[in-house]
Amino acid sequence: MAGFDVAFRFKTYDRELVTLCISAMRRRARKLTIRFESKLVDDAAWIALNGNTYQLDIYIERLRRDLPTLAEAAHSTRTPSSRRNAAAGLVEIITRYRFGAYDYSGEPWIPTLRALTKPLTSSIHEIYPGAQTGLAERMFVTMDLLASWHFGEVPAPVLIEEVHTASELLLKAALTGGTSRMTYAQLVGTGLEQGVFDYYSFRVTQARASVGAHEAFRARENEDAQLLPSLKDERRQAKHDGSGDAAGWLHANFWAVARVLEGLAHKARHPPGGADAA
Template identity: 40%
Template sequence: MAGFDVQFTYNEADLSLIRSMSDASRRRAREMHISWHSSLRKTGYAYITIDGNTYQIDIFLERLRRDIPIIAEATPGRTSPAHRRRVGRGFVEIVLKYRSSWYDRYWNPDVQYVPQLRAVGSTSNWAVHQLWPASGNAELANRLAVTELVLAAWTVEEVQAEVALEEIHTAAELLLKHLTGLPDKSKFDALLRAARKINLYHPTQTLRYYEYSDSTAKQPLTAQQLLKSLVRERNATKHSGQHAAEAWLSQHFWPITQLLEKLAEKA
């Protein structure tokens, strides 16, 4: 479980807009089994507590990042719709920064820092899956940032299964090439053999993530088996026009994405 608090000040005249965004966030939190409690004062001070499973919170925040600016824009108010949309982004930005402990840099034992809600042009991306290469390789990190966005979109059901599957395959291929040192044109099978030779992952240990404990899931797979299953499913989807990508992801999404995280930690 994880949780954090959020606080900020806002223009008192925008209380109805802040309440609309908070109420919409609470409804989404309830649907995702997240606890959201807020206190909004007429004096222009907001205090929010968020609690729940770590992954669920991050998926929830991705949902807010996509929805709240639109909701703010559609809420009647004293400013233009475009300005309210930017305020919605500012609302989400503050929540995301508290999630990442960004405001800790302003910690002072004598004075508590409280951010002011402002209209902003864009929000940060707090990845549901953190594919951050340990080596700090900027080129690889920038490409994997695209994967993070696609994976987040899949968790909130805003990307097709075929797109998510292709992106997962691409990320796995990039990471294996980086870790094995094989040329760019290497086949996936060659990458798996090279990974096995350098003991990149345990050859027999199964990936016993909690999703595999579901009664509908098959026997947990090893990393090697999971990657082989990934490439088979990707090839069948891309080259044969089969439509089993969603079924594959429903069973293997969390194990394969956690495996990508582990590979990124070594890259």
């Protein structure tokens, strides 16, 4: 189990808005089997959240999508748009606590709820290939659609198409040498040859790892590389033949393909021989 506490102050006129948001947070925590506790005293609120890492990240993404709209129903002197922004400000506070962004602050200090037009956001799946690849903004689309899958908000064929495109772009960014004329299968094969799928082994050096550990890493690399042709076949059936079982493929392979995209993004961010090579 993982967890963290959230504490913040708010203006008196935001009390009903905060109460409404906390009630909505409690309901969503129950659906995601996250332990939720809260306390509201005068102009301050305290919330405790406990669940596994992915549950908490999925939960925060659910709040990011829901709370601004729900906040419009609160009685408040704020305008509807300001209520939305205040709820977005609350999600930012929660996000910052989730990643320890307030750890530098002294013990007595807690943030005050403020309306934000561009709040800090987080991602359930971390596909950050680095600015030098030119894919950073493009991968936000992929991360958003992957998050939408958790909430049943994206059709399976659409997500299959997206993750196929993302994997192709990331493979090209991670590989050295010319890739423009390569087929998808050639990209995967060359990726295996160049060690693009060895994003696990950077955690353990050759000197420290046992033979068994390296065998396990190699098996995982082959497993991940074999997943991509399966993805390609499912995409072809869905897009060109109107057949296949995109939803079934994703239910069976979603976490594995998300892991592959995260790993390929890591390799694109740390190319072989680069200053930051793993």
